[in-house]
Amino acid sequence: MSLPKGGIIGLALSGAILLLITFYGIYKFCYKNTTKAPEEEGAPLLGVAGNSWRGWMSRRGVGPGVNIGTWGNYELRPEAQPDDPDIEGAILLPDLDPCDKERWKKTGKQVMVEPNDPERDESWENMAPSLTFPFEILVAAVLERRDRAKKRQELTA
Structure with a gap:
């Protein structure tokens, strides 16, 4: 069974039209309509200042580099x-030199001064020391400061 000469031409034309529509769709939606995503x-x-930073971080289950919080x-x-x-x-640890604490104070950056970690009392079987976890408060303060600076910049622009 063979197609008549006009049927073959019609089939070729419809295939070519289908290819053109496909390429046009790819061009239109993938290239022409792309917009640059806003920069995040x-x-x-956050810096951790003090000699005991390794033990302090490990007791809280965090480490240098990126950490995930609320x-x-x-x-x-x-x-x-x-x-x-x-x-x-x-975050200024208790063993940080007082001169360095003074230098941090003069920067105007958000800081939290950490107390000494509580010691575990071995005579209590069901007692665990309560450790501070200052990251969420400090991250919130930094983000709030960023927002205020951005709003000030928008008002002056």
């Missing part, structure tokens, strides 16, 4: 210095 702000970078991701950098422009907030 990076995770807040407010989203945040990054922890151990042995943070107050003059580091990337650090938006810091």
